[in-house]
Amino acid sequence: MNDPLILRHDRARAIDLIGLGLLALLVRIPAFLSSKALTFDDGVFSLSALAMRDGGIPFADVFSSQGPLFLPLVWLGDLLGLRSINSPRILGLLAGVGAVVLTYLVALRLRDRTAALLAGALVATSGALAWVTGPLAADGPAIAFAVAAVLFSLWLRDDPNVRNAVLVGLATGAVLSTKSLEAPVLVIVGLVLLAPIASAARRRELDRAAIGRLATAVGSSVVLFLAVSLPFGMADVWDQSVRYRTEAAANRDIPATAGKLITTLWDRDLALLFFAVLALVCGVLAQRGRAGRTGADSAEQPSPRWWSQSTWSDTGQDWEPSNALLAVSWLACTLIWLVLVVSPLWRPHVAAVTVPLALVVAVYRPPARVCAVGAVLALPLVFIQLDGLLVPSGYDGVRAELVSELEDLPPGAWVISDEPGVVWRAGRRTTDDLVDPSMLRREQGRYTAESLLQAAQDPRVCAFVAISDQRFGAFDELPAGLAAIGYDPVDTSGDGSVLFVRSDCEGSPGGS
Secondary structure, rough: OOOOHHHHHHHHHHHHHHHHHHHHHHHHHHHHOOOOOOOHHHHHHHHHHHHHHHOOOOOOOOOOOOOHHHHHHHHHHHHHHHOOOOOOHHHHHHHHHHHHHHHHHHHHOOHHHHHHHHHHHHOOOOOOHHHOOOOOOOHHHHHHHHHHHHHHHHHHHHHOOHHHHHHHHHHHHHHHHHHHHHHHHHHHHHHHHHHHHHHHHOOOOHHHHHHHHHHHHHHHHHHHHHHHHHHHOOHHHHHHHHHHHHHHOOOOOHHHHHHHHHHHHHOOHHHHHHHHHHHHHHHHHHHHHHOOOOOOOHHHOOOOOOOOOOOOOOOOOOOOOOOOHHHHHHHHHHHHHHHHHOOOHHHHHHHHHHHHHEEEEEEOOOOOOHHHHHHHHHHHHHHHHOOOOOOOOOOOOOHHHHHHHHHHOOOOOOEEEOOOHHHHHHOOOOOHHHHHOOOOHHOOOOOEEEEHHHHHHHOOOEEOOOOOOOHHOOOOOOOOOHHHOOOOOOOOOOOOOEEEEEOOOOOOOOOO
């Protein structure tokens, strides 16, 4: 017979998950339906989806600076969305809801239901996370996979078996195969996998089962990475998703990076920062209240340290990494990784801090009544940090003109542009290699004025847009070169001639 108390708890958790999932969905729906590309990546990866619709292969045809799992996931999300104009964003939407649900489940294991609700709500309304799970970005699914890896690691810590080791390995492999920015999650995976081996070594023993689980997790991760890399060619995957990123990280400005991290959190995660400060203040006050109240029996009975899940003594007690150690380690490693390793640090990258910080707040959460009062006080902050996402504006000025001009091109006409979003929102395609015309590619010589002019001669290409001085606009010879192959400048208000149209272009019947 089922225990009524257990059923009641299960029902409450199901309601929590549904409520948090709906909250995450409601926060992201306006961005999903936005009539403009909200970020540069939103345009890049949506154009990548259009290229894959027409048979473009990631890495071989379609340039991809992300891990080898990402574009296949974009393709799948686009398919689930029935290949409408907004369907490439489906992946971000699912990643956002998934990250929130998984955060709740992790926090439930780390502390209790109140902490889980708090962490889930903070992640659901996080501006930093919403900017990478409303608009399309690789950060979103990578974060969702990272939280899954944490959840499976907790399962493995509490119930060591091969199945859980496989899950940990697959989730970790998915993280690294999507975006290596989430690599700090490896600290949790490593602590959980290595703790029993270290405990056995302390007893001068060899834990073969733990070593087997470690090998299983590593093997599962490697198998997944190879499975999603080999079909696209390891050389191309390495060149675009590893070497490209490594070359881009040559110059680091640590103070500027730290400053950008702090200002982005201030702009996009005020509510989370508010609760972090609230938890810190309540923790300090509680610690002062406990000071001097240690009983005489406390010296006789050893108690668990903050870093240990179980009592640590000289009897050889096995060590298990504590909830606090796992959460704090993930947050600390993420901050160090972003400031010292990631270069250049873009604002979307700061979303990597959201879940670890929310879990630390959950572990050290204030009393339930304080959380309730804090939630009321933090509500206005949520609307401030989601500015630009809850009611996104459409294109205006020169970009609105560009979209209108591109929509008037012949059916099936392609467009080369250094702002991919206007091409996507006009319902146009671009060449496979130029879905990503980022500044970093120009700086590395991965496209040049000569290669752009060659691409512009493709008979399917009818228009060329050079709006950014950091991208196509950096090539002074382009206007003359475009004129030589039949492109005429079209004036646009305020920005001069940024649009060039080929007068003899007939488009590509049947194309997008």
